Amino acid sequence: MTIEATATDLQAFTESWLEWYRAQEARLADPHGFLAITGLHWLDERPQRFPDAPGAWHTGPEGVVVTLDEGEELVVDGTPVRGEHRFGVLPERGGVNAVWGEAVIEVAKRGGHDIVRPRHPDAELRTAFTGTPAYAPDPRWVVRGRYLPFDEPRPTTVGAAVEGLEHVYDAPGRIEFELEGRELSLTAFPGYAEGTLSVLFTDATSGVTTYAANRSLTVGPPAADGTVTLDFNRAANLPCAYTDLATCPLPPAENRLPVAIEAGLKIPRERGGA
Template sequence: MREDLMRWQAQRHAELSGPDSWLGMQGLFWLEPGVNQVGSGEHCGVRLPSGPDHLGDLIRDGERVYWQPLGDSARELQTDRFGSPATVDHENLAFFIVDREGRLAARVRDRNWAARQPFAGLSYFPAAAEWAIEAEWQVLTTPLAMEVPNVTGELKTVLVSHKAVFSVAGQRIELLPMSVGEHEVFFVFRDRTSGKETYGAGRFLKVSPAVDGKIRLDFNHAYNPPCAFTPFATCPLPPPENWLPFAVPAGEMKPRA
């Protein structure tokens, strides 16, 4: 367990200290229908922290977005709706389009962010075998349409067909997944450490799919959502069903200042 946890922690550090880290985000700009100017000028709807006054235009046509640099032809940009988005690069800056339930935004990143303030690293609770829990993976008799808010106040409807059921100190707990995929199950939760030792809006947990009606919830791998590192993320918040009535002193702690 310890070697696997150390590898995961090293991957987390590499992800957050690299050029494409969430710490390098410089802005999130919701696109209006039609032309959205991109550049460092005050008139630009997508404001870059540096570079030319007007770099080009993002043209929104319904659910499609085109990038037209000044003096060049336009090309369509793939959003992140079905995977990795297409990226537009300019020197150390990059931007791409995110789709949030039909609302489209340009997210701007500075890949040279660490030159200003290097990553301070992450803190963790000591590894604890008791927080690697084998839970029952139970089918809901009636699937639940769960309204999940994000940090911007928007709601997303998530259809839940299973729940993880386990006990802590004799107390029966049910945890609802945010998504269930072929390779992983994703949970968002908060507990009595939230806002104290851990990030106030809760933490994320990704685990392997269930096998033979059992699912392993290793809270030592609980981690901070992107919104713990940048105001330009749109993280889901834990639904009330996933507010645990006890502390989970395992996994990632608050980001270092």
């Protein structure tokens, strides 16, 4: 069911959307945001050096280790470190940000692999960023749905923007809703904030006016009766829409919607968007 809005509501609706949009853009263009990434380095047991990070890096059963040269220093959790530093075993989708001068060296685990991903404020992708094209907000794309929890979370394996990489999420349930006269559903993953849900999807605009691989939508906590609101005006791009140095998950097959959702963020200019 689409939520109707009166003319007097439209200005507040648009202003709320603009606030969301500006926050999305600010996070993306942060001095150490995803546009600042200069390399995606995969670690193994062999010590490796990278042009955009100090030291020699390797990983193994006891986790990530860096060996810094004389005169090199990282700041980890506010503490300067020199020589050998052990980051330990990192949790999946977790990581540590080590400061190196003006840069941040992200040390993380993605798809079971340890990575080093430096972020430099002067990266060309960031300094040249001029914003993301988007559809004008429209209340017709705000839809009521119903959240149906599974008996227990279902481990769900999805692909990634990096070929050969996989992500596994515990899907707590699915969301059913009606749009454009069709009964649809989406598998939901846990959101970042407590109680929220996150949906990865594609639709008939994907690869035409919106990024081909995925978009994401945050859904607020379900009401007591399972009611949720899906505001597709806030369909966001993941970092892989802007850079090949991201490991973003792809939607599960059942989240490929057969309707054109002309709402939310469009193909970035960095990918040829208008």
